[in-house]
Amino acid sequence: MNSIYIPTYRKSAVTTLRSLSPKLLSRVVLVVESDEEGKRLSRDNTLISYLVSEVQGQGAMKVRSWLTRHSIDKGESVCIQLDDDIKLSLANWIAGKKRFRVPDLLTRFETEFDAVEMEAQVPNVGLASFSQTYFNTSKPYWASFKDNASTYFVNNEAYDRYGIEFDRGIPLEDRSMMLSCIENGLTTRHRTYVGVTKIPNGNQGGENAKGREHRGRLQEESLRDMAEMYPRFVKLRTSSNSKYIENYGTSLTASFYYVNMAKAVQRGENVRDA
Numbered sequence: 001m002n003s004i005y006i007p008t009y010r011k012s013a014v015t016t017l018r019s020l021s022p023k024l025l026s027r028v029v030l031v032v033e034s035d036e037e038g039k040r041l042s043r044d045n046t047l048i049s050y051l052v053s054e055v056q057g058q059g060a061m062k063v064r065s066w067l068t069r070h071s072i073d074k075g076e077s078v079c080i081q082l083d084d085d086i087k088l089s090l091a092n093w094i095a096g097k098k099r100f101r102v103p104d105l106l107t108r109f110e111t112e113f114d115a116v117e118m119e120a121q122v123p124n125v126g127l128a129s130f131s132q133t134y135f136n137t138s139k140p141y142w143a144s145f146k147d148n149a150s151t152y153f154v155n156n157e158a159y160d161r162y163g164i165e166f167d168r169g170i171p172l173e174d175r176s177m178m179l180s181c182i183e184n185g186l187t188t189r190h191r192t193y194v195g196v197t198k199i200p201n202g203n204q205g206g207e208n209a210k211g212r213e214h215r216g217r218l219q220e221e222s223l224r225d226m227a228e229m230y231p232r233f234v235k236l237r238t239s240s241n242s243k244y245i246e247n248y249g250t251s252l253t254a255s256f257y258y259v260n261m262a263k264a265v266q267r268g269e270n271v272r273d274a
Helices: 015-019 035-042 060-073 106-119 156-162 173-183 206-210 212-229 242-248 258-266
Strands: 004-007 028-032 049-052 078-082 086-094 097-101 125-132 142-144 151-155 187-198 234-238 252-256
Touching: 004 060, 015 086, 028 035, 035 049, 060 078, 060 151, 060 156, 060 173, 078 156, 086 106, 106 125, 106 151, 106 187, 125 156, 125 173, 151 156, 173 187, 173 212, 173 252, 173 258, 212 234, 212 242, 212 252
Parallel strands: 004 028, 004 078, 028 049, 125 187
Antiparallel strands: 078 151, 086 097, 086 187, 125 151, 142 187, 234 252
16 A cells, blocks of 8 residues: 655644544655654654655755655555645535535545545556645546646656656756656646645745745746746746745746647657747
């Protein structure tokens, strides 16, 4: 059975655990920087375990790359990685509109979770994930080439075969991974009926542990690197969203044209050309 890895760095609590049923919690492995941190975060829940990573604290891209290799070495078919600060919900149709709610029965969520895990094992899929909660009005259960939503179901076989990678020297590892999949002719799949909402944590821990100024520099560096690497499909722009600026420490953002890039790959074009 594949583990459910939750990388966490200097957080007071792992809020994601609240959305998981006992069955799923029994598969959870917290990825921490020290044995002390692992014991602290897992002491209130005997179902979960932890794993100490020597690269924890060196950046999410290094942790995710290390973790995927660890999962492959364990013989797992999918490396499941969830962010540590999310709330998960399921879609319901209410008065003809799609609404996301915390499920009354966690077993229903288990079924959805299993569906994404299975999708990640389809040969042409590089990455599967849950979906964004807001602005998600899609009726079909699956979408392709959408923004990753803080959840990663990595096809380990494809990861090895095609050389897709979290750590390409670009700190914004989720976007980098998406672009890496598409460039290698793989699709990404997103379960539109499972919603992910980030839980505010006062910029505590994680990438913000070294301060917002540091986080802002990393964000800008990542965006500029990707825009230089894929100039036709990553376009820099300025955001006026106060929550974005507060969270990332910069107003620099970008638009990503994943579908256009996938079509260019299908046509046999070099997607790194201007």
